[in-house]
Amino acid sequence: MLLRSTLAGLALAIAATQASAEAIRIAIGTQDTTINCAAGGLLIRELGLLDKYLPKDGKYKDAQYVIEWKNFTSGAPLTNEMVAGKLDFGAMADFPGSFNGVAHLDAGKQSLFISVLSGSIKGSGNGIVVPASSSVQSLSELKGKTISVPFASTAHGMLLRAVAAQGWDPEKDVRIIAQAPEIAGSALRSNRIEAHADFVPFAELFPNRGFARKIFDGSQAEAPTFHGALVDADYAKKYPEIVIAYLRAGIEADQLLAAEPEKYSELIEKVTGIEAEVNYLFHGPLGLQTRDLSWKPEYRQAVATSIDTLKLLKRTDRGLDTAKFIDDQYIRAAFKASGLDYDKKLGNYAPLPLQARDALTGKPITDFKRLAQIWVRGEDKVRHYASPEAALQALAVLEEEGKDIRAIYAQAADSGIKLLANQAWFVRDGKGQLKAFLLKQQAESYAQANGGEALDFVSVNQKLLASR
Structure with a gap:
């Protein structure tokens, strides 16, 4: 009897030792070129942030972590591998994220949307572009034309809403085709x-490369849009501490981007080939989108809208309970462990602020509605x-x-979104x-109502040079 008890105890001890020495896989699917996912993938990987936060005590005392990274160019193949059990985490936009939830349910599984990474309650990030040589200046001129878009993407949803706002029938008044x-x-x-509709960062990347022009901003x-992080629900239930560790690494990545946006925009370019100036357009202060890890009501609504649109596109006939699919317990715990106030962040809608002095006068900039910026190659910052005219005067000297x-x-005078100034339209008042304005039509409407002249970047630059 004593021998049997001793053997049973020994077996339990061996089992406990094996459990504590378990090799735990952490398989993360990233979208490196979808730069708004950077704080949930690329930066965590490149800076080795996850190792800092992985649990190393209690049931994880002797755990051996096997961290696997896999990069994708879109959310659909990432979702396929999550459903197949090859990935534990994934980062993607609201539309593919919603489809991720549906696909898991179809397979008898469940995924959880655990955090926002970056987004815009206004809808910026998605956009429509035309060839640089096109005469088209606005969406209203595309009736009867062909518009391509990555199907079932967040940009596809934006395009359908934009077409509906024109009063058009998407099956008769425009021809929408699938194109990566x-x-x-x-x-x-x-x-x-x-014309082409796309998600982050292509509606800015293509114009920055000189072969396209943006005619519509999301x-x-x-319609609010965002990118976020998902996890397999069974994995989260088994390893909640690892989920929190992953999110804490994301919080640090977000803080690093905020502190040195130029530096990490350069790193993103090094990894992805997407120019740092485009990365800064999104990740820098007063950027086109706001990095935001909190589940604001607008982002919750974006998920619900995505599911409805997926049904409209006949990509699914299944509903999805967003109250169960969106699970904020892990990001709340990550905020707490990082000494941060989640509820305070939840109520903060401000973009990343800027504290800066005018490069010409040295005076603090206090009004950011007319902010303009120049990034000189070779300069770290x-x-x-304080104004577009000051920036253009400085530009002439720099050239x-x-x-x-x-x-x-430049910051758009109407919407406040950040623009590539060489693609913008300007109104010069009395x-x-x-x-600055994104569209010619917007600039002309403002000029008619308030006086002044609508000018493209080249024309306004020439006028300023002539007045020097």
Whole structure:
């Protein structure tokens, strides 16, 4: 009897030792080129942040972690591998994320949307572009035309809402075809497509590369959009501490981006090839989108809207209980463990703030509605100016000095979104002040109502040079 008891105890001890020495897989699917996922993938991986937060005590005392990373160009194949059990975590936008939830249910499984990573309650990030040589200046001119879009993406949802807002029938008044971003880029270059709708960062990347022009920003559709992180529900139940560790690594990645956006924009370019100036457009202060890890009501609604649109597209006939699918317990725990106030963040809608001095006068900038910025190649920091006219005056001097200009930014006077200034339209009022707009139509409407002249970037630059 004593021997049997001893053997049983020994067996239990061996089992406990094996459990504590368990090799725990942490398989994470990333979308590196979808740069708004950076704080949930690329930066965590490249900076080795996850190791800092993985639990190493209690049941994890002797755990051996096997961290696996796999990069994807879109959410659909990432979802396929999550459903197949090959991945534990994934980062993607609201539309593919919602489809991820549906696909798991179809397979008798469950995934959880555990955090937002970056987004816009206005809808910025998605956009529509045309070839650079196109005469089209606004969406209203695309009736009867062909518009390509990655199907069942967040950009597809934006396009359908934008078409509906025009009062058009999406099956009769426009021809919508499926086209991936990498194919669309080539088609735009060779004028083989009349317009293309896409998600982050392509509606800014293609214009920045000079072969496309943005004619519609997702904020005009007034539909919130975001990218976020998901996890397999069974995995989260088994290893909640690892889920929290992953999110804490994401919190640190977000903080690093906020502190040094130029530096980490450069890192993203090094890994993905997407120019740092485009990364800064999103991740820098007062950026096109706001990095935000909290589940604001607008982002919850974006998930519900995505599911409804997926039904409309006949990609699913299944509903999804967003109250169960969106699970904020892990991000709340991660905030607490990181010494942060989640509820305070939940109520904060402000973009990443900017504390800066005018590069010409040295005076603090207090009004950011007319902020303009210049990034000179070879300089670690973006230069800030209190007005577009000040930035353009400085630009003329920099060009005379032979400086290579990476990017010029301006804040839109109506929507407040950050623009690539060389793609923008401007109105010069009676006081000589410039106001920036995304579209020619917006600038002309403002000029008619308030006085002034609508000018493209080249024209306004020439006028300023002539007045020097």
